[in-house]
Amino acid sequence: MRAQRPIGAMIPFVKGHGLGNDYLVVRGADLPGGELAAESARRLCDRHRGIGADGVLVHVPSDCADAGVRIFNPDGSEAEKSGNGLRILAKYLWGHGHVAGPAFTVETHGGVVACECLVANGRVESVAVEMGRVTFQASDIPMRAITGDAVDVTLDTGSESLVVTALSIGNPHCVVFDGDASEPRCRALGPVLEWHPAFPRRTNVQLARMLDRTTIDIHIWERGAGYTLASGSSSCAAAAAAVRTRRAEPGRIQVTMPGGALTVDVRDDWSIRLEGPVVETFTGAFATDLITPT
Numbered sequence: 001m002r003a004q005r006p007i008g009a010m011i012p013f014v015k016g017h018g019l020g021n022d023y024l025v026v027r028g029a030d031l032p033g034g035e036l037a038a039e040s041a042r043r044l045c046d047r048h049r050g051i052g053a054d055g056v057l058v059h060v061p062s063d064c065a066d067a068g069v070r071i072f073n074p075d076g077s078e079a080e081k082s083g084n085g086l087r088i089l090a091k092y093l094w095g096h097g098h099v100a101g102p103a104f105t106v107e108t109h110g111g112v113v114a115c116e117c118l119v120a121n122g123r124v125e126s127v128a129v130e131m132g133r134v135t136f137q138a139s140d141i142p143m144r145a146i147t148g149d150a151v152d153v154t155l156d157t158g159s160e161s162l163v164v165t166a167l168s169i170g171n172p173h174c175v176v177f178d179g180d181a182s183e184p185r186c187r188a189l190g191p192v193l194e195w196h197p198a199f200p201r202r203t204n205v206q207l208a209r210m211l212d213r214t215t216i217d218i219h220i221w222e223r224g225a226g227y228t229l230a231s232g233s234s235s236c237a238a239a240a241a242a243v244r245t246r247r248a249e250p251g252r253i254q255v256t257m258p259g260g261a262l263t264v265d266v267r268d269d270w271s272i273r274l275e276g277p278v279v280e281t282f283t284g285a286f287a288t289d290l291i292t293p294t
Helices: 038-045 083-095 183-194 232-244
Strands: 010-018 021-027 056-060 067-072 103-108 111-120 123-133 153-156 161-168 172-177 204-212 215-222 226-228 251-257 260-266 271-277 279-287
Touching (some): 010 083, 021 083, 056 083, 083 103, 083 271, 083 279, 123 232, 161 232, 172 183, 172 232, 183 204, 183 215, 183 226, 204 232, 232 260
Parallel strands (some): 067 103, 172 204
Antiparallel strands (some): 010 279, 056 067, 111 123, 153 161, 204 215, 260 271
16 A cells, blocks of 8 residues: 655635635634744735635734734735724634634734624624724825825826825725726726835725715725725725715715625714624635745
């Protein structure tokens, strides 16, 4: 009988999505050395040679919250915050017994956020996240060559001048209200704005179109990921920018994207609550070879 080859160590993971914006969740404790390298994140997110995802969420301990997370983009860079990522992580934490109840806190590089799993018939049907407070202050985003609030400022892209509103909700965003808020225009304009010299840490980009005073349609170019079907923090940014530029009133705003719709509550103090559905698609395990440098 032919001897079987030894099987390398396997690392468990969970995959989920929020309106088609998909993430892998792994525990830092299960990773070699407890760390995920940038190249390893790129390999995991590769849809041909890895598992495939818009990002990786590494569940880590926290000294100031019920759980912590590191958020990796497909290019290996780290994001400060992700609305959809946090909602996927929240469903994972509650569904897999890592937190005591359906309401808890998570530490991110962009601050501590409160999460609430909305449970019906024993299932998490949607998740709400307190995303923190928006700031339009250029130095907080950060944004170069702008003083004060980065509201309705003009950026030269080389081919055209755009009026944009930039802000931070723990991570940077650039919102463009445009009558041609379409996928082709987003794919063309997104990388130009992501890497624009005005944004020293790059930026997420939203092309937005008001459908009415309480509904916004957006297309998203995500920093480090490219064109995406949906984004929680981008939905928050578009809603906040709409209120700041008086296109909408404070309160509940529906943000529609190619992947579906999320509800954003923009309060008078600029704190933001994000709510929407989350789906866990499968669990599995990958070989350490996938994340081991060759």
